[in-house]
Amino acid sequence: MSLEEDILIEKHLKETLSKSEEKYFSEKMATDNSFREKVIFEKQLFETLSEKDWSFIEETNSKEVETLECIFKSDDLKKTKEAISIAYEEYSKPKKKVLKLSYIAAASVAILIAVYSLLYTTNYSHNELYALYIQPNELRSSIIRGEGNKTKDLTIGETYFNHKDYGKALPIFVKVLPNNKNNASLYLYIAISQIELSKYNEAQATLDNLINSDLIDAEKGYWYKSLLFVKSNKLQEARKQLKVVIKNTYFKHKEAKELLSKLES
Amino acid sequence: MCKKWYYVTHSNIKVYFSASIKKIKIMGDIFLKALVDGDSRKIILIYNKNFSFVKKFVLQNKGGIADAEDIFQKALLQITVRYKKEEFQINTSFSAYLFTVCKNLWRRELNKSKNKVTNSEVIELVSEERDNSLAYLELERQELFVEKLGEISENCKKILTLFFAKTPYSEIVESTGYNSETVVRQRVFKCKKKLTELIKSDVKYNSLKEL
Numbered sequence: 001m002s003l004e005e006d007i008l009i010e011k012h013l014k015e016t017l018s019k020s021e022e023k024y025f026s027e028k029m030a031t032d033n034s035f036r037e038k039v040i041f042e043k044q045l046f047e048t049l050s051e052k053d054w055s056f057i058e059e060t061n062s063k064e065v066e067t068l069e070c071i072f073k074s075d076d077l078k079k080t081k082e083a084i085s086i087a088y089e090e091y092s093k094p095k096k097k098v099l100k101l102s103y104i105a106a107a108s109v110a111i112l113i114a115v116y117s118l119l120y121t122t123n124y125s126h127n128e129l130y131a132l133y134i135q136p137n138e139l140r141s142s143i144i145r146g147e148g149n150k151t152k153d154l155t156i157g158e159t160y161f162n163h164k165d166y167g168k169a170l171p172i173f174v175k176v177l178p179n180n181k182n183n184a185s186l187y188l189y190i191a192i193s194q195i196e197l198s199k200y201n202e203a204q205a206t207l208d209n210l211i212n213s214d215l216i217d218a219e220k221g222y223w224y225k226s227l228l229f230v231k232s233n234k235l236q237e238a239r240k241q242l243k244v245v246i247k248n249t250y251f252k253h254k255e256a257k258e259l260l261s262k263l264e265s
Numbered sequence: 266m267c268k269k270w271y272y273v274t275h276s277n278i279k280v281y282f283s284a285s286i287k288k289i290k291i292m293g294d295i296f297l298k299a300l301v302d303g304d305s306r307k308i309i310l311i312y313n314k315n316f317s318f319v320k321k322f323v324l325q326n327k328g329g330i331a332d333a334e335d336i337f338q339k340a341l342l343q344i345t346v347r348y349k350k351e352e353f354q355i356n357t358s359f360s361a362y363l364f365t366v367c368k369n370l371w372r373r374e375l376n377k378s379k380n381k382v383t384n385s386e387v388i389e390l391v392s393e394e395r396d397n398s399l400a401y402l403e404l405e406r407q408e409l410f411v412e413k414l415g416e417i418s419e420n421c422k423k424i425l426t427l428f429f430a431k432t433p434y435s436e437i438v439e440s441t442g443y444n445s446e447t448v449v450r451q452r453v454f455k456c457k458k459k460l461t462e463l464i465k466s467d468v469k470y471n472s473l474k475e476l
Contacts, residue, residue: 003454014431041461048410049429054376055406057399057476064472068398071346079303080345084338087308091316155305 130231166193184217219250293359300345421456
């Protein structure tokens with residue numbers, strides 16, 4: 001490129017061409033391919049290397065764009081997108097703050113009073129009793145550290161579960177169950193999701209599977225089965241399960257005593 | 266209490282820093298793989314470490330919190346696609362790289378809204394995937410041009426930076442100490458020629474020249 005051409009292009013980019021120069025420039029653009037290419041490249045240089053501008057790709061039929069579009073549309077990338085959204089939701093949850101001891105003490109007293117009045121001074125519907133005793137946040141995470149890819153679905157499922165989106169959580173848990181049959185928490189995640197979605201028969205089957213398994217935590221199934229019966233208003237059956245929990249001092253036997261006395265009062 | 270490495274000898278400092286660089290690179294690889302694998306637990310760590318800086322930058326540059334969130338997610342997707350295509354290694358830290366991508370994407374977004382005023386129909390018709398693909402190539406081009414600008418002489422870099430910022434020739438004469446505008450023009454011409462040669466001879470330019 002000659003210095004004259006360079007000056008002409010520069011004037012065009014800075015919009016300082018005179019009318020006659022503009023006419024000459026347009027004619028050259030229409031007839032001289034090599035000049036047109038130089039203009040395009042110079043424009044890219046100007047826009048890219050100026051802090052305030054940006055060099056956009058305007059119209060292109062480049063195969064590279066098509067290839068990239070396929071990658072951006074792929075299922076793999078959708079998965080990444082979903083994981084980014086989940087991560088952002090987690091990130092933007094309010095963070096726990098460190099409270100002064102005096103505040104903690106005052107809050108504890110208030111909670112004790114509230115719990116006492118809730119447990120001992122009121123009559124509850126079966127739904128309220130269920131809500132009072134079910135503590136999904138007590139479930140032990142079923143994710144095993146260091147298992148990378150294998151736990152990806154579980155992570156997504158647990159995130160939905162923690163957001164109370166049981167409709168989305170349940171199919172994920174059911175999908176991963178065949179490969180995680182030794183994971184007692186997973187049975188409980190499934191059963192609670194089913195209870196919350198009013199799929200009581202399915203929940204009972206899930207808990208029976210847990211109870212009949214050889215897992216150490218199999219006994220937890222009885223406590224959750226009693227809650228299932230409370231929720232589905234089968235109070236007679238609930239009492240029966242609670243008695244099993246109390247008699248064998250199974251998981252949550254103290255709470256079972258409390259709940260039984262409420263059901264019988 | 267002082268950390269142990271404050272007491273190391275000069276030769277050990279080198280070892281410490283090379284170990285640190287190695288650690289930074291390993292972390293970069295971990296984050297890149299987390300993105301490709303869709304590992305949300307590790308992606309939360311990326312948010313914890315970087316999002317506040319990006320948010321601050323966007324807020325200081327005519328944007329809102331929603332813009333910052335959008336740019337951050339787009340940047341993570343851009344990096345994921347690049348890693349899928351090339352399995353590259355980040356030479357600086359992951360955080361620095363992510364911040365640069367966010368900055369460039371925000372610069373693009375600001376210019377896009379400038380263009381929208383005059384060319385709204387065209388912009389609206391572009392799908393999200395196509396826009397991401399175009400952004401990918403524009404970012405690639407931008408990185409290549411900046412990289413090559415960094416390879417020319419200091420004098421050329423200075424004069425071209427002023428030139429591309431549309432600084433009047435009279436001011437370039439003053440700040441560079443050249444005798445006249447004519448000399449500056451010739452200098453700009455030569456430096457630009459050198460820069461063009463460097464860009465066009467790079468393999469990465471092959472896929473960009475059709476754009």
